Amino acid sequence: MINVLFFAQVRELLGESGLQVEATDELSSAETLRAALAAKDEKWGRVLASDKLLVAVNQTISSWDTPVQDGDEVAFFPPVTGG
C-alpha cells in the first residue's frame, strides 16, 4: 500500500487527511499517483490539479517524476507558509 497524506487547503478542500492506495505497476511515480487521485471526481481533479501543488515522497519534497512504490508515504500540499 502507498500511504497518501494531504495537508492544509488540500486536506480541507478534499475533506480527507489521507488514504491508503493499492500499489500497482501503473502508479509508478508521484505524477501518476497524483493523476489517479485527480481522476476520482471533479473536486479531486480541481484540488489536485493546482500548478502550485507540492509533493513529498517519504517526507522529502520531490519532483513529479520521483518513483513511488509499495510502502512509500506520499504527501500532497500547497506551498509552505511557516515562520
Place this chain on the structure above:
Amino acid sequence: MSSNMNKVLVQTEDFSVPEEYALIADDNSDGAVVTFVGKVRDFNDGSVVTDLTLEHYPGMTEAVLNQIAVEARERWPLNNVTIIHRVGTMALGEQIVFIGVTSAHRKAAFAACEFLIDFLKTKAPFWKLEAGESGKSWVEAKDADEQAAKMWNK
C-alpha cells in the same frame, strides 16, 4: 554545556526567550549570540487578523528543520543552534518561532540566523490559517520569501 548542539522543537506550548537564550549563551568561546522571534501580527496583506492556526507535517517538519541546521553549520562556524516552532492556534502578539545561533563572531551568527529563518519559511512544511473579520483563510506563499531563500544559493 556541551558544544555544537542543534536543538529542534515543534510544540504547541509557548517558549521563553530568556530561558532559550540562557541555554545557548553560556559558552565563553562564543562572542556572539543572535536570536530571532517571529510573532502573530495584527494584519496581513491589508486584512485584519485576529488569530492564527499553524498546521504542520509531523515527522517531515522536524527532519527539515534538522537538515537546515546542518546546512547552516556547513556554511558558517557555529556553536549552538536552536529552532523552536509552535503549532496550533495563537492569538495576536503571541510568539510563533524562535531561532537562536551562537558563534565566535557576529557575522557568522547574524548570517546563519537569517539563513535559518529564510529556509524555514520556504522549506519546512508549516501552513498558516488566518482568522479575521471575514472568516478564515489560508495564507498565500509569498514570492519575496522564495526570493530571500534563493539569495543564499548565490
